[in-house]
Amino acid sequence: MTPFPAKSSTPEATETITLPPAPGRLRVMFQHRGLLIGAIMLAALVLIALFAPWLAPNSPTATNLMETFAPPSWTYPLGTDQFGRCLLSRLIWGTQVSLQVALSVVVISLTLGSILGSLAGFSGGLLEKVISWINDVLLAFPGFLLALAIVAARGSSLESIVIAVSVAYIPRVAVVMHAVVLTIKPRPFVEASRAIGLTNLRILLVHVIPNAMPPVIVVATVSAATAILAEAGLSFLGLGVQPPTPTWGNIISDGQTSIVEHPLISISAGLCIAMSVIALNLMGDGLRDTLDPQMRRQTGAKAL
Amino acid sequence: MIRSFLSSMIRLVVTVVGVVTVTFFLMRAIPGDPALYMLGDYATADAVASLQAKLGLDRPILHQYGLFLKQTLTGDLGSSVVTGQPALDEIVSNLPWSISLAVLGMAIAIVIGVPLGITSARYQGTWLDRAVMVTALLGISFPVFWIGLVAILGFSHWAGLFPTLGAGNGEFWNELYHLILPATVLGISVAAYIARLTRSAMLEVLGQDYVRVARAMGISEGRIFYKLALRNALVPILAVISVTFAWSLGNAILIEVVFSRPGLGSTIMKAVLSRDYQLVQAGLLVLATAVVTINTLFNFLYGIIDPRLQKR
């Protein structure tokens, strides 16, 4: 069950070039229970999001003022909210928003963050100092607050949220990438590549970045989880995706006023959020375990 | 020692300047005109123009930046559009509630999170470790505001143990009573995060060569863990605390809203909703500066603790 020998036993070939994921590595990943469960959960959520129109029993936005706060029934499997809208349908459609945000944030922050980080790490000198300083400043703002301010400035919309959370997360990815590249740069194979005449750009793209991917991938999954939580928080505050579009965050907010008599609304939405975040965290942890041991030493406890 | 203190200070100042700069440009990232934004869609052209002049928005941007920098560093953060009072005063008057929430919340988080993380690492692989980690996973996966709502539901409504809303009537014990539930919710959510990271930090240390050497010399496991390894994990654990502190400030806003508590978070929220631009800006500045200051303090602390960082 456990991956093959831990660090202290197998003599290390410290200078191997590892291009992820080698077939053996994939196999190890499949054997990691947490990773597998997380991946399955995530796959399920993706399917729900994709097939929402067919899976949802009713329209998520159709109101029915005759049936407000209806208890669970065949027509409304989880009952209705204060506007008579089907709770289950809203939850199902909410999956789309959350996953969209998560995906967009991951793609944007991974790309831009990696570029910035590897530029900083690889080029050194003034560029490195400037990028580091910008990162430090951006990281001084608590992520959620920064996202809040950006959404406040740009107005509430899905786009704003994506931009806001991405901006908050790009520096985090950049910092990790920067640190990792710094550990790769001095390795002999980089110098060897230079010696045989590869341009810096080629070295960066073909050798440095693939080797730096493992910790960055882990940060990416964490950023996806954070993105979902951030979107939920912003929507809860009324600054996120606007009604009537259902998102788990604003469903919780909707249910807040009636939480004592009708707790199901807020509670169910919270459970949905938790499930997605758990899935992503399980994957993140699993990836961290299986892409170890090189990784743990590179990013340590700060692989947020 | 003095030298590193000075360099920390310089770094702090430079970063604060950066923070101010970013805030400035952030606020000006609003598409359209800030004055229009503040006054709303129905403002008259005259009103907009006079506000623009008042805010100095008709000057070139670098001029505005310079002005902003100067004003900020002298404590003038503009005035709230809604109340007309100086923004800084608004912020400062609301600070005590936020500080008490943050401090108590972090204290709870540290007291719960660090020992749990350490224990988990000590008994790695056992059911105890797994149990703690599963709980921690749940703790970081449920949104903090949801936990707050559930806590209110459970402890305030059904059990009647705690007051539901507000911060109290000013009297110390009353205020404390109102603080307990929100601080605990915040604390538990942050504790989950801290526990996970503390565990990683300890495990990382336990994988080091010098631990293997200590074992080879016949030193007992207990001594290795609690003396030799723990000391090394101190700096990473402090780093974890410093990072989670910044993160918990974001959560504090949500808690304040859920529990209807006054404080910096609520103030900023109201300012955002009422388009009180100066106030939002001021709030951001204060919070970010607080974070930077605390981080600098922590960095300085690392320098004291880790002998490798002390110059000979």
Added chain:
Amino acid sequence: MSNVTPVRPVLDIRSLRTVFPGPSGPLPIVNDVSLSVRAGEMLAVVGESGSGKSMTFMSALGLIEKPGKVESGQVLVDGVDLVPLSRQEMRAHRGRSISMIFQDPLSGLNPVFTVGAQLIEVLHAHRKMSRSAARKEAIELLERVQIPDPHRRLDDYPHQFSGGMRQRVLTAMATAHQPKVLIADEPTTALDVTVQAQVLDLIDNLRRDTGMAVVLITHDLGLVARHADRMSVMYSGRVVEEGKVSQVFANPRHPYTRSLLQSIPRLDTPVDADLMTIRGQPPLPGTIREGCAFESRCFLGRGRVDCLRIRPELQTVGKDVHLSACHFHESLEETALSA
């Protein structure tokens, strides 16, 4: 208890087997290894990375972590078998009757404690002493390993020492309780050549002064030639040849040893001659289930049934107990290497 048999080995490893779980069953990392060292003797254990040389002695010291475990065999230190001991009992031996120093001195010392504190920690692990007595002894230990100005250095941190000095400090820690056996696992690989010599000379001196037996794990045959009395060559978790250093060097009776010796570049070979290597890689543990593990890389290898099917056992091939595990070791006899 009096012992009439001459020279019983201080360290006697018999048929040691250590396994790790693999995808399809347990994989032997140390596969039926037997070694012995006598008091005052230095045994060199030689082999490539992955040959199991470190693991053998980690097993001997009970340092194998889950999921690996020592499956069978005996490790006798001064007559006491360590294998069946509980963790507590084992701990009493570690650092006291048998000790180990590792490869990387830079990471072997705890960075946040002074060197003195760490030495005292080791002293307290096995003896009750007052703080001042421990401190005094720590200073003496530093003197013994030739650290200058020990009074002051005691309160310095590891990062204030050079690599060579750190290795000496580690040696002091390992010999603090006068162990019968010291295992030195590639103690000088991370050090400069000049420093290497110092560290090994130190170990030799300690050996002479206290009659300590030393196992030198290394892949550097030059060191073996200079310092070791006997040598064991390991390949793929097994000992394939063993004997007095002078004999093995002069007359290697296993093709692996032969290839190893031949691959050392010599001063008298022409500059543009190719470097001799042993083609291929050592097999991963558990991949060779029958026959000789070296067969695919062996220059004597001709796909013979014996080599492929029957695992070669160690047989005596010379005096002073020269052993070799090769079916066809006679074919090596004719072509003895010049020293």
